[in-house]
Amino acid sequence: MAEHPAYPVGLRLTGRRTVVLGGGQVAQRRLPALIAAGADIHLVSPEATPSVEAMADAGEITWHRRPYAEGDLATAWYALIATSDTEANTRASAEAEAHRVWCVRSDDADAATAWTPATGTSEGVMVAVLTTEARGRDPRRTAAIRDAVVEGLRDGTLVAPHHRTRVPGVALVGGGPGDPDLITVRGRRLLAEADVVIADRLGPRDLLAELPPHVEVIDAAKIPYGRFMAQEAINNALVEHAKQGKSVVRLKGGDPYVFGRGMEELHALAEAGIPCTVVPGISSSISVPGAAGIPVTHRGVAHEFTVVSGHVAPDDERSLVDWPALAKLTGTLVVLMGVDKIGRIAETLVAHGKSPDTPVALVQEGTTAAQRRVDATLATVAETVAAQEVRPPAVIVIGEVVAVGPRGTA
Known part of the structure; x- marks a missing residue:
């Protein structure tokens, strides 16, 4: 038969x-x-x-x-x-x-x-793969096909149009430290389904090239009203596009809630009655040191790590960081947005008891093809940054963990 x-x-x-x-x-x-x-x-x-x-x-x-x-x-x-x-x-x-x-x-x-069948699910869709051959079936091939389809649905590379009306709203998506492969699966899927993307300059820019032609991409760095009104303008843009019935993604670098002002945007959307989804992202505070071969904790070396913003200097009245207390900690200190303030930060830490020989590493453009690592100490970091022309974005790691791993690990 x-x-x-x-x-x-x-x-x-x-x-x-x-x-x-x-x-x-x-x-x-x-x-x-x-x-x-x-x-x-x-x-x-x-x-x-x-x-x-x-x-x-x-x-x-x-x-x-x-x-x-x-x-x-x-x-x-x-x-x-x-x-x-x-x-x-x-x-x-x-x-x-x-x-x-x-x-x-x-x-x-x-x-x-x-x-x-080999099965998998993604956002309410079950994929089941069976071979059409009665004999000589290859379960590894069916599993591989299943995996490819499910992964495509999850990361947005395989996009099926929605025939039912989508609920408009905003997704605050953490894009990770820069490498487009480090965005979360959910973040990439929402990006693929967006009508409007409002992107930070520190977000994974390569992902924007994958968007369909009809998607409107807005550069958040170029939204008008000047430097000090930029956040309010971004909030207004999120609300306005969402009220037009569009699916909006606010694409951020790192994580929306780690110095990303995500809660300010969430509050603005809540006041306007706009539904919002928050998608966590991989923070550069951990991932960038890791990409450069630096563990923020290590047995016998550092039992804690602290992440602080360096966008204002220690002697600036706007600073909320207790720098004297940080100088007394024995763990790892990770400073974000602090390249131009690192000299004063180093001076303050040394003045309050940190050893001038404490290792420091600056990782510029972490996880991207342009990544580079520059090493120094608290005593030499200011002149090293100037001599090596270190520019933002760069993550600064201060502590003995800098010397733990093989330098330059990718």
């Missing part, structure tokens, strides 16, 4: 008896999806892996601690046969056939009446 491809279908197993024979690795992989489907799961097996046993202890499945017996599948809607006993598997498969129970076999797919 000519062999035909499987017919794809979604089983609604909520509350319906599902029997799993065998409590080994196959059951451990398959049970979570059956539990998520709401199936009434009965596991028949004298033994089980610790993870499967935990599911039974939690009441997610009913465990019958014995081998398969005739009649176990009589009232089932669906069965998974996955024991190490081939003879028992064959008998169970025959019982399933007799009672018209769809049955998956882990040891002999050709003898089964059903196959388990």
